[in-house]
Amino acid sequence: MLSTGAVACLDAAAIAGGILGIALMEAAGAAVATRAKALLPANGAVLALCGPGNNGGDGFVAARLLAAAEYRVALVLLGERSALNGDAALAAQAWTGAILSTIPSDLTRFDLAIDALFGAGLSRDIDGDARAMIEAVAATRMAVLAVDVPSGVDGDSGSVRGVALPAVETITFVGLKPAHLLEPGRGLCGRVEVVQIGAGPDAIAAGLEASLPPLHKNGPDLWGAAFPRLTGASHKYTRGHAVVLSGPATRTGAARLAARGALRVGAGLVTVASPAGALAENAAHLTAIMLRRCEDPDDLDDLLADERLNVILLGPGLGVGEPTRDRIGVAASAGRSLVLDADALTSFAGEAKHLAGLLADGGGEAVLTPHAGEFARLFDGTSVLRGGSKVDRARAAAALMKAVVVFKGSDTVIAHPDGRAAINAHGSPYLGTAGSGDVLGGFIAGLLAQGMPPFEAACTAVWLHGDAGLRHGPGLIAEDLPELMPAVLSGLAERLSAAPPTLAHR
Numbered sequence: 001m002l003s004t005g006a007v008a009c010l011d012a013a014a015i016a017g018g019i020l021g022i023a024l025m026e027a028a029g030a031a032v033a034t035r036a037k038a039l040l041p042a043n044g045a046v047l048a049l050c051g052p053g054n055n056g057g058d059g060f061v062a063a064r065l066l067a068a069a070e071y072r073v074a075l076v077l078l079g080e081r082s083a084l085n086g087d088a089a090l091a092a093q094a095w096t097g098a099i100l101s102t103i104p105s106d107l108t109r110f111d112l113a114i115d116a117l118f119g120a121g122l123s124r125d126i127d128g129d130a131r132a133m134i135e136a137v138a139a140t141r142m143a144v145l146a147v148d149v150p151s152g153v154d155g156d157s158g159s160v161r162g163v164a165l166p167a168v169e170t171i172t173f174v175g176l177k178p179a180h181l182l183e184p185g186r187g188l189c190g191r192v193e194v195v196q197i198g199a200g201p202d203a204i205a206a207g208l209e210a211s212l213p214p215l216h217k218n219g220p221d222l223w224g225a226a227f228p229r230l231t232g233a234s235h236k237y238t239r240g241h242a243v244v245l246s247g248p249a250t251r252t253g254a255a256r257l258a259a260r261g262a263l264r265v266g267a268g269l270v271t272v273a274s275p276a277g278a279l280a281e282n283a284a285h286l287t288a289i290m291l292r293r294c295e296d297p298d299d300l301d302d303l304l305a306d307e308r309l310n311v312i313l314l315g316p317g318l319g320v321g322e323p324t325r326d327r328i329g330v331a332a333s334a335g336r337s338l339v340l341d342a343d344a345l346t347s348f349a350g351e352a353k354h355l356a357g358l359l360a361d362g363g364g365e366a367v368l369t370p371h372a373g374e375f376a377r378l379f380d381g382t383s384v385l386r387g388g389s390k391v392d393r394a395r396a397a398a399a400l401m402k403a404v405v406v407f408k409g410s411d412t413v414i415a416h417p418d419g420r421a422a423i424n425a426h427g428s429p430y431l432g433t434a435g436s437g438d439v440l441g442g443f444i445a446g447l448l449a450q451g452m453p454p455f456e457a458a459c460t461a462v463w464l465h466g467d468a469g470l471r472h473g474p475g476l477i478a479e480d481l482p483e484l485m486p487a488v489l490s491g492l493a494e495r496l497s498a499a500p501p502t503l504a505h506r
């Protein structure tokens, strides 16, 4: 993905490499016109809204090509024509139709608006004439095709600067920008299409270089190579052993959901470590998952004497306070991979640096999975909460904790302490159901158990969880998520064209 700053570098590199800026703009405008034609009835009426920069220039090109193809086009320019510069001025010169300075009063006659007011260059909140224009068009039921980003959406954060014009479709150039995946931007974009405009590989490389550290759209391309593969020689101990700590009696369900997730995603063995008072309750519900008594931090220490237990998940239903903090201290000092969720995070509310110290002392790798509420509590009083996009905050959190942070939500961001990050768009609102996050924690633990590195394990788990949500749809409850893994994992294996081993391999 590209930051908006990187787009300017990419543009400059393309031009330095001999490609004319107006050629890029012509290609961008042509792509917009092509999509507009697909959305329009024959001879349909288009309202092109053009802004004062290059986004407006793309709008002029699209308007000219649509008019040439016999569509009825009205073009409104925000600001003075004489104020247009560079390529946008050239694009405006080639437009021979009328230039309106305000939007027509009868908007009902238009089939489509092309929103070319502001793109990557939005630099302040929208007010005045631009705001009035956006509000008037938004108030109609006209379909809107956005150029680059819906005007008013900040390209890097996805936030709305004052007001934004919701689109049914957004055409962007060269690569996705954060706003196409981060809410509320994502919801305002509609369908997003990325088109190439002939910038050339060197310019694209320069753009990606300017976008470092890398930001990815989460998907198998990112982590497929690290996904665990079975061989004929695999056995349960090669697939790892995850431990999930259970809460006290009547609060054990969350741990079992997580444990089931870990087992279904492929951990060879999973043990629920339970307080004595909750053993009967856990035993009544567990079969393939093993159960061990774990009353206090000393019991946990004893349990971890078995070196094969390679991942510990703490948090779901565990309770907030000193006993949970103590268990995390023991787990961290054991140097195993850790997944910390829910109550494990809230137990360190306002004490993120203390938790970071415990994790650093143990030397193991950790994945933290806060939702927005847990994130705000954990990082209260730190610079992590100081502004920026969701990606910026997740990166700052990961750097502070020296751990992978999965900042959950409809636009989950996964960040590594070195700055690498991914935004997940592969999911469904049906995942917003009690216990769904517990299962996600279990998926991460199960993938860590199988030896995936923490960033890749976290990204994979978020994607598999999202895939399960998409496959199930309405009626989803958290118990369904682990049970969907056979179908989800088979689908993934097909995508990775790595079929699971058959008898023939043994």
Ligand SMILES: NC(=O)C1=CN([C@@H]2O[C@H](COP(=O)(O)OP(=O)(O)OC[C@H]3O[C@@H](n4cnc5c(N)ncnc54)[C@H](O)[C@@H]3O)[C@@H](O)[C@H]2O)[C@@H](O)CC1
Pocket: 007, 008, 010, 011, 024, 025, 028, 051, 052, 053, 054, 055, 056, 057, 058, 117, 118, 119, 120, 121, 122, 123, 124, 125, 126, 127, 130, 147, 148, 149, 173, 197
């Ligand atoms: N590779 C590229 O970089 C390409 C970029 N193209 C287009 O160029 C766009 C970026 O162009 P620009 O950098 O000129 O930026 P924009 O056209 O997005 O906006 C910049 C202009 O808007 C004004 N402005 C910013 N915020 C405002 C506000 N709140 N109220 C009123 N005026 C405001 C600025 O003063 C400036 O005149 C991209 O979004 C894309 O559509 C395309 O032409 C194709 C090539």
Ligand SMILES: Nc1ncnc2c1ncn2[C@@H]1O[C@H](COP(=O)(O)OP(=O)(O)O)[C@@H](O)[C@H]1O
Pocket: 342, 371, 408, 409, 410, 411, 412, 427, 428, 429, 430, 431, 432, 433, 434, 435, 436, 437, 438, 439, 440, 465
């Ligand atoms: N609208 C949505 N779209 C995609 N994923 C969602 C949406 N709402 C919630 N989720 C996902 O569902 C999970 C909910 O986790 P969490 O809030 O911890 O729930 P719980 O504590 O009940 O287990 C997270 O992985 C989150 O990213």
Ligand SMILES: [K+]
Pocket: 055, 115, 116, 117, 118, 119, 146, 147, 148, 149, 150, 151
């Ligand atoms: K726009």
